[in-house]
Amino acid sequence: MTSVDDALLAVDSVSQNFGGVQAVRDCSFVVRSGHVTGLIGPNGAGKSTLMEIIAGGLRPTRGRVVLRGEDITGKLRSTVGRMGLVRTFQTARVFPRLPLMENLLIGRQVQRGESLARAWLPPLWRAQEDELRARAEELLEEVGLSHRRDALGGELSGGQMKLLEIARALMANPTLLLLDEPIAGVNPRLVDTVVAVIERLRGRGIEVLLVEHNLSFVGRVCSDVIVMAEGTVLAQGDLDTVRADRRVIDAYLGSA
Amino acid sequence: MLFYLIEIVTLIAINVIFALGLNIQFGYVGVLNVGYIAFVAIGAYITAVTSLGNTENGFTQLYILHWNVPWPLPVLFGGLAAAAVGLLLATVTLRNLRADYLAIATLSLAQVLYTIVANNDSLFNGAQGLAGVPRPFDAQLADASQEVYGLVFLIIAVIFAAILFLATRQLQRSPLGRFMRAVREDEVVAESFGRRPLVARLAALGIGCFFAGIGGGLLIEYQTAFGSQAWFPLETFIIFAAVIVGGTGNNLGAVVGAAIVLVGINESTRFLPASIPSELVGPGRGVLIGVLLILFLRFRPQGLLPETRVRLYGRRIETPDNPELPTPPQTADATTS
Ligand SMILES: Nc1ncnc2c1ncn2[C@@H]1O[C@H](COP(=O)(O)OP(=O)(O)OP(=O)(O)O)[C@@H](O)[C@H]1O
Ligand SMILES: [Mg+2]
Numbered sequence A: 001m002t003s004v005d006d007a008l009l010a011v012d013s014v015s016q017n018f019g020g021v022q023a024v025r026d027c028s029f030v031v032r033s034g035h036v037t038g039l040i041g042p043n044g045a046g047k048s049t050l051m052e053i054i055a056g057g058l059r060p061t062r063g064r065v066v067l068r069g070e071d072i073t074g075k076l077r078s079t080v081g082r083m084g085l086v087r088t089f090q091t092a093r094v095f096p097r098l099p100l101m102e103n104l105l106i107g108r109q110v111q112r113g114e115s116l117a118r119a120w121l122p123p124l125w126r127a128q129e130d131e132l133r134a135r136a137e138e139l140l141e142e143v144g145l146s147h148r149r150d151a152l153g154g155e156l157s158g159g160q161m162k163l164l165e166i167a168r169a170l171m172a173n174p175t176l177l178l179l180d181e182p183i184a185g186v187n188p189r190l191v192d193t194v195v196a197v198i199e200r201l202r203g204r205g206i207e208v209l210l211v212e213h214n215l216s217f218v219g220r221v222c223s224d225v226i227v228m229a230e231g232t233v234l235a236q237g238d239l240d241t242v243r244a245d246r247r248v249i250d251a252y253l254g255s256a
Numbered sequence B: 001m002l003f004y005l006i007e008i009v010t011l012i013a014i015n016v017i018f019a020l021g022l023n024i025q026f027g028y029v030g031v032l033n034v035g036y037i038a039f040v041a042i043g044a045y046i047t048a049v050t051s052l053g054n055t056e057n058g059f060t061q062l063y064i065l066h067w068n069v070p071w072p073l074p075v076l077f078g079g080l081a082a083a084a085v086g087l088l089l090a091t092v093t094l095r096n097l098r099a100d101y102l103a104i105a106t107l108s109l110a111q112v113l114y115t116i117v118a119n120n121d122s123l124f125n126g127a128q129g130l131a132g133v134p135r136p137f138d139a140q141l142a143d144a145s146q147e148v149y150g151l152v153f154l155i156i157a158v159i160f161a162a163i164l165f166l167a168t169r170q171l172q173r174s175p176l177g178r179f180m181r182a183v184r185e186d187e188v189v190a191e192s193f194g195r196r197p198l199v200a201r202l203a204a205l206g207i208g209c210f211f212a213g214i215g216g217g218l219l220i221e222y223q224t225a226f227g228s229q230a231w232f233p234l235e236t237f238i239i240f241a242a243v244i245v246g247g248t249g250n251n252l253g254a255v256v257g258a259a260i261v262l263v264g265i266n267e268s269t270r271f272l273p274a275s276i277p278s279e280l281v282g283p284g285r286g287v288l289i290g291v292l293l294i295l296f297l298r299f300r301p302q303g304l305l306p307e308t309r310v311r312l313y314g315r316r317i318e319t320p321d322n323p324e325l326p327t328p329p330q331t332a333d334a335t336t337s
Helices: A047-054 A077-082 A100-105 A126-142 A158-171 A188-204 A215-221 A239-244 A246-253 B002-029 B036-049 B073-093 B099-119 B146-173 B175-185 B187-192 B197-223 B235-246 B251-271 B278-299
Strands: A009-018 A021-031 A036-040 A062-067 A085-087 A176-180 A207-211 A224-229 A232-237
Touching: A009 A047, A021 A047, A021 A062, A021 A224, A021 A232, A036 A047, A036 A188, A036 A215, A047 A176, A047 A207, A077 A085, A077 B187, A100 A126, A100 A158, A100 B175, A126 A158, A158 A176, A158 A188, A188 A207, A188 A215, A207 A215, A215 A239, A224 A239, A224 A246, A232 A239, A232 A246, A239 A246, B002 B036, B002 B146, B002 B175, B002 B197, B002 B235, B002 B251, B036 B073, B036 B099, B036 B197, B036 B235, B073 B099, B073 B197, B146 B175, B146 B197, B146 B251, B175 B187, B175 B197, B187 B197, B235 B251, B235 B278, B251 B278
Parallel strands: A036 A207, A036 A224, A085 A176, A176 A207
Antiparallel strands: A009 A021, A009 A062, A224 A232
């Protein structure tokens, strides 16, 4: 078993209370390098809450989150983002009044032209801007949104927004990508696109932790699966193993 | 007639500067600076006290500094002072400069400054304000006719407005402008991508207040006088009306809005029939602007010229008239469903 400090990402005895509700309770698991890890479990299991904690949006009531040996518990979202951990949201969050191109360009974190001094002098940032635009075009193509290039974020359908979010996250060149229900609302034909995108990430050294209810999708892309229920981890392993686990059947899958 | 035209265009140019600055704050980032007029006043007063020197130009008045630096430094000092006060306020209010907090802070600041300035003769000569402020190239143009001088000042004002307009446009097209828009649209996402929303808000606050100060400096030089009655805190809302009518987030919209609301409506009351009692004109103007604002917010919230997109692939993308899209600036809170 990988220890907390060697792991890509470790969640160590994390609990999260919201008033009386304990959304996450003493939850521990380790995300291993080289795997696409799936986090599954019934509605309200605490999956999204955990994502939020990992990404820096919430400081957990107890416990810690360790990214490659560094304690990131309660760090700012922006700090965690700059460490290469980038996420999508369960309810897609695109910039509604910005065109797709701008939605994507925000994805790149360090931009020369964002400094107050350089913004007025395009020659200082044009080269990077051109490079980013070319990359954004590629990503639009990759997620199948090129034909909607001139649309504004808010004009996309729910499924298209999810695809745009994935593309925006990839603009960041993340080292760890958190996807919260990446194919919820995505047309079955485009699900293959998402699978292909995730598979290509492996080759680029981008690790993925994703939450998803669609188990056939999880079976296609995830080599490691963590099952949560009522805020804690029930089982971890490959999909077939966890599917056979008695407690997982009782809590999530239901017995046949 | 020609003189009147010169005067109108000069006033429009100065007011365009006000509208551009507020547009950067309100339209780009969604920073709600409800005390904007106070920054105009700071610019005006600082310009005055850094150019008046000891001459007093025949007026008996009290004021600080007594500098007499060559033009255009007084105007620049006015802009920098306004920006400095804006940033100072921002650091004091902290709280990530969320729209609601900043609105309260700026409104209070305007009110406090107003009270202090109006009741403290030693700063800027109290409520009466400062007069006899030197105009640019006064000495060189001492013999010029009023028309010729008016024309010179018109050119100066237009040059300032044009420079600031181009700078604003460049800002909008830059990655910094994009960062600002992203913060306006969804600051949580901007944060997730490593940005600190505070940075965008501080930048917009500083730049916008600088514009306010420059405009204020030009205004006091044009009128050669400026007192408390010119910057009653509610005046800010007339500039907001100009930005909203013109088109929030659109720089040309700020120009159009300034021309229509700030100058047009004020000037049009000159041509009212004499039978209308003069004490009704001022309140009537306020009512007119209020009604205009309500009509726009109800029927055309995007304004006359909607926010145009930064040119991508050599063409513009216009905001469609899509009522489903939230209008800016729907700041700031995490709006998870
Ligand atoms: N901000 C909050 N305030 C109060 N309770 C919350 C908050 N966020 C989440 N919860 C509660 O925490 C529990 C876990 O929610 P969470 O969204 O993490 O579940 P989930 O596993 O992502 O579920 P789903 O599969 O439906 O997305 C739920 O009972 C939810 O009501
Ligand atoms: Mg969830």
